[in-house]
Amino acid sequence: MDDLLADFLTETNEGLVAxxxxxxxxxxxxDDRPTLSEIFRLVHxxxxxxxxxxxxxxxxxxxAAENVLGKYRDGSLVVTGDGITLVLSSLDRIKMxxxxxxxxxxxxxxxxxPLIAALDAASEGRSPPPAASAPEVSLAVEVAPEPAEIAAPILRAETPPLAEPESSSGTSLAPQTIRVTVDVLEDLMTLVSELVLTRNQLMQLVRASGDNAFAVPLQRLSHIxxxxxxxxMKTRMQPIGNAWAKLPRLVRDLSLELGKKIELDMRGAETELDRQVLELIKDPLTHMVRNSGDHGLETPAQRRAAGKPDAGRIILNAYHEGGHIIIEVGDDGRGLPVERIRQKVLANGLATEAExxxxxxxxxxRFIFRAGFSTAAAVTAVSGRGVGMDVVKTNIEKIGGTIELRSREGRGTTFIIKIPLTLAIVSALVVAAGxxxxxxxxxxxxxxxxxxGGGGAAVERVNDTPVLRLRERLLPxxxxxxxxxxxxxxEGNGDAAFVIVTQVGPHVFGIIVDRVFDTEEIVVKPVAPILRHVTMFSGNTILGDGSVIMILDPNGIARATGVGADDLGEDQAAAAIANARSNARTAxxxxxxxxxxxKAVPLGLVARLEDIAAEQIEMSAGHPxxxxxGKLMPLIPIGGHWMPPEPGARQSVLVFNERDRALGLMVDEILDVVEERLTIESQQDQPGFLGSAVIAGKVTEVLDCAYWLHQAGEDWFGPEARQQASARVLIVEDSAFFRNLVVPTLSSVGYxxxxxxxxxxxxxxxxxxxxxxxxxxxIEMPGMDGFAFAAAVREGGPWRDLPLIALSGRAGAADVARGREAGFTDYVGKFDRxxxxxxxxxxxxxxGA
Structure with a gap:
């Protein structure tokens, strides 16, 4: 029997017991909804x-049994004793x-x-056919023995089969195993960790006392x-490829069932992690791969129409990073349909239109992680029943992990799972507070x-809420x-402190502590019953010096305080924006x-600085x-005629990019980065520059990025134009690139x-x-788009009659007509400066007229 089938039988028997x-x-x-949901999930x-x-x-x-349970879960059918008897009969048949x-x-x-007909009738609310009213097992010899009591999850050690678990027809094909619960291995790991701590304390005592009589036996004890x-640890650590073993077959069958061409790319299969963690992520990974194939990837015809290869790709990637495992499950499919999710959220009453x-x-x-949430148009054998991503998220969080997603419509979706390397020993930061x-x-x-402390960043307050300004965002x-x-x-005595920046789901916040000591490998012990109601703690541990300390749970802290980087109230956000406006400084x-x-350029526009060897610069159509x-990036010289650098020399380059476009500006020398209020004090007609400003005490020419980007020959920006004005302009733009580009440009002409x-x-x-x-x-913005924003402005209030200019990458006749209908005064292309x-x-x- 192959390992795939053996694993299935083990997991199925465990599920049947439950x-x-x-x-x-x-x-x-x-009426026990949690129990009903668990039953449905197991059968599913x-x-x-x-x-x-x-x-x-x-x-x-x-x-057929799942159909009945699905009606019970949805409330379409009332749970009855006869119905439960019928479902139990189906479980008996499954055991057989x-x-x-x-x-x-x-x-x-x-x-x-007959049994399936009875189940179908029950799911439709009809009386079962007479012949099927009392389903029976036809062959007594096929009745399954009750599975032995199993503690899940388990490890198996292969042993020779016993001549007498054998059948009359020959040797049984079922795997003969000794089952050892992971709890036993956890206890062993805990005892070994305690032994290490005791060993360390004894060796410290011997060194302190100078007694050499115990030195040799202690050294031997240390090695043992x-x-x-x-x-x-070796008994617990296994390659993650073991959890991926059944996925190639799964993807093959899924490809045939859905009529899609699917390629599975598995990377990092040799990455090792704790067996207990491995067992707990098998189901989540299976759900995610199935979702990628069903929901994510398009049919060959749809992919061809979108300019993609016929075969879609599902990528699994695993690697170590800082004491934990990162698993990426991605596809190059259609991406998550934001509008469809929005409509489903409204239909299910999970949020209001305003929210x-x-x-x-x-x-x-992230609503796809809600229980019972599905965007499938119809229920199939693969998906559509609302079981999957909520189970994935729950199982991952149970082992102290997190799951995030990145998705772009038309490009694909990638889920990033971060889980601990082992549940027995984790790397932790030891801090002090109070x-x-x-x-x-x-x-x-x-x-x-x-x-x-003078040299560190300052903690500010917005309506009595402490915040930290960290890289253009306010961190609660x-x-x-x-x-x-x-x-x-x-607070406020000038003493230095530390902020631990942590993330819970999509929310980022900081925890203020007095001191940071070091990182240690700690043994996690459960919280005592008397403290289990304190959700800020996930456990406790014993340090090398014998002291007991509590382990903080960022999830519990977030729940206890209700903080998150996106959770500032409306008044707080308005005050923060107003404060930023009055003290605006540009790097x-x-x-x-x-x-x-x-010369100067806003740092926010520069993607990166490169130092390129002369040998790397080539010529194409007469241009460097x-x-x-993986692409050819044009290089534009600043300062007139350009001569290739001597062999061995290096060229400084400012790299600008937006999505898949990139451009390099060649400069002579990088001087510094400073933060100052940008005020263009004199204009000039020199192409490529907005004007001059005093920066760092010197007259400095401010680069006109639009001009230089246009020199690359791509449609980044339109023709030049200058207008003098003095008015208050509000720009609503989700792209940081275009905000950094437009703000200096408009400021330079007086706005x-x-x-x-x-x-x-x-x-x-x-x-x-x-x-x-x-x-x-x-126009194209997450959350409320430009059309909805224009409608909200025109509904009433002090901004009702203000001129509204739509800025969009699409400026066709239909787009302009829709923009004017929504309330925009004018509609211009985003790239036409x-x-x-x-x-x-x-x-x-x-x-004014």
Whole structure:
């Protein structure tokens, strides 16, 4: 019997044991929704897996039982004793079939049609056919023995078969195993860890006392303890490829069933992790691969129409990163349909129209993790029943992991799973707050930031909420000492502290601590019953010095405080934006090119700085280019005629990119990066420059990026135009690239510019009483798009009569007509910089007239 089938039989028997008890419990408590959901999930898993193994008889019986349970779960049918008896009969039949598979390696023949007919009738609310009213097992010899009590998950060690679990027809094909629960191995690991701690304490005592009598036996004990620890770890560590073993067959069968061409690319199969973790991620990975094939990938005809190869790709990638495992499950398919998810959310009552309008695109996409949520148009044997991604998320979070997603419509979806390497020993950061030490798992730590003390960043307050300005975002903060009601030094005394930046789901926030000590490998012990109601702790551990400390749970801290980087209230956000507007400083990159006059460009526009060897620069159609990230990137010289550098020399390059476009500006020398308010004090007609400004105490020429990007020959921007103006302009644009490009451009010609990254932030400014003379808004934005934003502005309020300019990458006749219907005064192409300036001047002149 192959390993794939053996694993299926083991998992199915475990599920059947759980189903018997759960169905009896459901019969006693028909309104027990959690139990009903668990029963449905178990039957769904059995049915789905056997379908991919070609066990058609088993699949048909399980599918019929699942239909009945699905009606119970949806509330279409009332749970009755007769119905439970019928489902139990189907489980008996499944046990009988499984028993036959264990003996022979394949399904035995049998007539299940009367039972299936009875189940179908029950699912449709009809009385079962007379012949099927009391389903019976036709062959006594096929009745499955009750599976032995199994503690899940388990490890198996192969042993020779016993001559007497054998059948009369010959040697049984069922695997002969010794079952050892993972709990036993966990206990062994804990004991070994305790032994290591005791060994360390004894050796420290011997070194301190200078007594050499115990030195030799202690050294021997140390070696034995180390070998024992490594041996126990080896029993638990297995390559992740073991969890992927059944996926190629699954994808093959899925490809045939769906009529799609699917290629499975598995990378990092040799990456090792704890066997317990391995067992717990098998089902999530199976669900995700099936979803990628069914929901994600298009048919060959659809892929050809989209300009893609006929065969879709599902990519599995695993690698170690900082004491944990990263697993990526991705596809190059259609991506998550945001609009369809939005409609499904509204239909299911999971959020209101107003709440969805305030959500970013990735937040809407995360609704796929809700229980019972599915975007499938119809229920099939593969999907559509609302079972899958909620189970994935729940199972991953149970082992202290996280799951994130990246998706673009038409491009594909990638799920990123971060899980601990082992559940027995984890890497943790030891910190102190209020005089007490705590451990926080490193899997949840993004970075450490020093605050206060003169040299560190400053903690600010927005409506009494502490925040940290970190790389153009406001990070909500939580004081650990305050949260745990420990004695803490009052804030504002100038003493240095540290902020642990952590992430829970899509939300990022900071935890303020007094000190950071070091990272340690810790043994996780469960929280004592008296402290289990304190959700901020996930366990406790014993350090090498014998002290006991609590392990912090970032998820619990987030729930206890309700913080998140996207959770600032409307008043807080408006105040933060207003504060940023009044103190706006731009990070500028200073460089020299052509002559001695310093030149500058907003740092936010520069994707990266490169130092390219002369040998890498080639010529194409008379222009310098370089092979850059799989493509040819044009190089544009600043400062007149360009001569190729001497062999061995290097060329400094400023790289600009947006999506799949890239351009390199060749400069002579990078000088510095400074933050100053950008004020263009004098204009000039020199092509390629907006004008001059005093930066870092010197007259500096400010680069006109639009000009240089246009020199690349691509349609980045349209023709040049300059207009003088003095008006308050609000820009609503989700792309940081275009915000960084447009703001300096408009500021240079006299406009007072405020920029926000979405429509909801703009509307919060309106509610906070901010006034402007004109608004420029992008159309394609996450959450509320430009059309909905225009309609909201025109509904009423102080901005109702302001000129509205639509900024979009699409400016066809139909687009313009829709924009004007939504309430826009003018509609211009995003890449036509001159048209934007002309439209501003025309709209403002019309208002003045």
């Amino acid at each position: 189903l018997d008890a759960a169905l009896v419990k459901l019969e006693r408590c028909p 898993t059995i049915k789905g897996t056997c379908g991919f193994l070609g066990l058609s008889r088993l699949e048909h019986v399980a599918h 079939i499984v028993s036959g598979i264990e003996r022979t390696g394949s399904e035995t023949a049998g007539d299940d049609q 303890t180390t070998d024992l620890q490594e041996g126990v 969805l309008a305030g959500m970013a695109e990735h937040e809407i996409q 005089g007490e030490r705590f451990a926080i798992p490193q899997i949840g730590v993004l970075e450490l930031v020093r605050v206060g 903060l939580v004081s650990l000492a305050t949260l745990l009601r420990l004695d803490a030094v009052p 500028m990159l200073l460089f020299r090119a052509g002559d001695a006059t310093p 280019v370089v092979q850059y990230r 007072e510019v405020t920029a926000v990254d979405d429509a909801m932030a703009a509307l919060r400014l309106r509610e906070a009483g901010h006034s402007f003379d004109i608004i420029i808004s992008d 001159g048209a934007v300036l002309r439209s501003l001047a025309d709209c403002l002149a019309h208002v």
